[in-house]
């Protein structure tokens with residue numbers, strides 16, 4: 001990935017931090033937010049699929065509640081987040097509505113993304129929203145988690161989201177031009193790193209965990225997020241949201257911010273990530289036709305091509321697909337529990353709804369969640 005390739009990328013996760021959205025604490029800056037939304041609409045008009053990860057709930061909640069300093073008690077932080085989240089989603093919804101676009105609120109925790117079934121649920125919801133032209137606006141579910149709010153880690157959530165939906169690019173907009181070789185708040189001579197391979201060891205040491213008054217995690221969590229995003233082949237751009245028209249500039253390949261380049265191509269990275277990620281919980285036996293198209297073209301595994309199964313797997317578990325000779329063809333994340341899968345074996349996908357009373361996906365394993373050997 002180089003800067004010129006950015007204008008060919010299709011799926012972007014854009015993360016906006018508290019420091020930026022709230023001008024270091026003075027409540028949501030709606031006028032600025034309107035500008036980022038306008039930029040995002042411009043990207044969308046060029047065919048980019050957008051997923052927003054937005055912080056700012058605590059800061060906006062503090063403003064609404066008239067609190068001058070960030071509380072230290074967790075329940076107060078959580079209360080502020082709950083109040084502020086209303087303002088946050090209202091702001092995005094009303095700004096995108098000016099361009100005739102809908103937004104959707106998604107509140108997630110890191111746990112949701114390590115739980116296999118919830119991972120698939122989150123993934124298919126976000127995919128469906130994107131297919132319908134809706135812009136998902138994701139934040140942490142601060143009511144039910146405490147670690148994230150304490151350590152302030154929407155950078156990690158953004159990276160997990162990039163992994164989840166296989167984003168080409170993760171843009172982290174913050175209040176600095178990008179990653180400097182030391183914290184520019186402390187060192188006026190700090191130099192901007194324009195581009196680096198994400199695996200470079202020294203970039204972690206450059207990034208300090210000290211953020212601004214409201215941002216949490218500083219640059220360190222951003223660099224770690226870039227490393228995490230790279231596992232699914234996603235490139236990360238860390239750039240200043242204060243730079244006018246920054247998103248279209250980045251899309252055009254202009255030289256702003258820091259580009260952190262993944263070491264692997266997206267497909268290879270994603271497959272490695274899937275393969276190395278999970279324990280195998282069961283087996284699907286494919287008929288000859290299914291084994292052939294899965295092997296040759298990496299097609300989804302449909303129930304009609306599966307003759308038998310074993311293992312008491314659950315939706316979201318990793319299962320192995322073998323051919324009639326018991327040779328492994330592929331492995332992937334299964335969309336149905338084993339007892340449901342048992343009922344739909346050999347059946348056309350159109351019958352799933354009659355047999356199970358609902359349909360989750362027409363495939364037992366979607367090709368995006370499949371690693372062919």
Ligand SMILES: Nc1ncnc2c1ncn2[C@@H]1O[C@H](COP(=O)(O)OP(=O)(O)O)[C@@H](O)[C@H]1O
Pocket residue numbers: 016017018019020055173174175176178179180181182183184185206207208209210211212213214215216217218219220
């Ligand atoms: N090497 C570095 N380069 C740039 N910024 C750094 C660096 N190390 C620490 N920082 C700090 O990280 C801050 C951005 O992180 P943070 O305040 O958490 O923002 P956000 O709310 O956008 O996540 C910057 O304002 C800066 O003070």
Ligand SMILES: N[C@@H](CCC(=O)OP(=O)(O)O)C(=O)O
Pocket residue numbers: 016017018019054055056057058059081139140142148149152153154155214215216217218
């Ligand atoms: N989820 C919370 C806190 C997240 C947070 O502070 O993250 P960040 O600004 O990205 O460092 C919020 O919306 O205020």
